[in-house]
Amino acid sequence: MPHYHKMGVIPHKRHTQFRKADGGLYSEQLFSTEGFSSHYSLLYHCHPPTEIVKVDTPYSVAPNVAEEKMLSHRSFQGFNVKPKADYLESRVPVLVNSDVHVVLAAPQQSMKDYFYKNADADEMIFVHEGTGVLHTQYGELAFGYGDYLVVPRGTIYQISFNTENNRLFIVESFSPLRFPKRYLSHYGQLLEHAPFCERDIRQPQNLQTIDEKGDFLIKIKKKGNMYPIHYGHHPFDVVGWDGCEYPHAFSIHDFEPITGRVHQPPPVHQTFEGNNFVVCSFVPRMYDYHPQAIPAPYNHSNIDSDELLYYVDGDFMSRKHVTRGMITLHPGGIPHGPHPGAVEKSIGAKETKELAVMVDTFHPLQITKEALEIEDTNYTMSWAE
DSSP, X not given: OXXXXXXXXXXXXXXXXXXXXXXXXXXXXXXXXSTTSSOOEEEEESSOTTXXXXXXXXXXXXXXXEESOOSSOEEEEGGGSXXXXXXXXXXXXXXXXXXXXXXXXXXXXXXXXXXXXXXXXEEEEEEEEOOEEEEETTEEEEEOTTEEEEEOTTOEEEEEESSSOOEEEEEEESSOOBOOGGGBOTTSOBOTTSSSOGGGOBOOBOOOOOOOEEEEEEEEEETTEEEEEEEEEOXXXXXXXXXSOOOEEEEGGGOOOOOOSSOOOGGGGEEEEETTEEXXXXXXXXXXXXXXXXXXXXXXXXXXXXXXXXXXXXXXXXXXXXXXXXXXXXXXXXXXXXXXXXXXXXXXXXXXXXXXXXXXXXSOOEEEHHHHTTBOTTGGGGGGO
């Protein structure tokens, strides 16, 4: 949750008359992802955001689960997901459970003919390759390599890409996606020991009010189905808004790593959290500085969580044969650790240039049929080399 922000023109008091130049009323909308009991924003529309003019036939977009669970280490070549022109069609769920869906996407074209709303989940869109602009009712967010785009559920958006070569790692969270509680004061300010602060959070800019009548298609995802719903006015008809619930961006390159004399545990890399999962950022950093430190991570038992690591760039001292866009899945129930030879090789190293995103889930992840198509089946036995 970013801090309070406002843009455009808003009335002095909420829930009061706010009139246009011709005397008509602007339409107020409260936007919150947890009813009336948590963070919210108030948006002021030229037209009521309820004017549905047509509803098309819904269709299923539910993940195709292939395996409920297997107790073995797995690896998937994310860049083997084939690019597709359309943004939504390019999104491929690979690992899922009731708390979170992990999705890979390689869209080639901007969204032009429709808008999108995920009515089930907050979205964390990590930009691995590509640049562009996220367009919303709140304004615009320019993005590029290494950006996390955090989009609260229910947000209507379009994405414009600058190139055809785009790679996205997407986390759909079925609970609000937040900054870790231990980073926050009682009043929501990021504390001094947090690895990032409010200055690093990019808020929407360039609010444009589009007051147009017509037929505007919004594809709304709800409970595994996509609902194509047509509205009679452009959804970006907002003249002003304020509050604490809105899309924002944070660059992984602005994450300040926490280091120590000996190897630090993964919670020092935590960036976001949802119900029953966390997201961590592994960034370039100095290694441990104890004279007898072992920079490689120690073996650890995955008893209560599945550990998913998405490799972005750089060298990974603990893993062999790492490729860009590769995903490793180390399931709860069996320990994992560095590949053979990695511990000795790491001794004396001063720094790492690695860049990766980790998702730890406290309920097992299920593997989709699409994930099996990009799996490296040799990974399970790679500790036996």
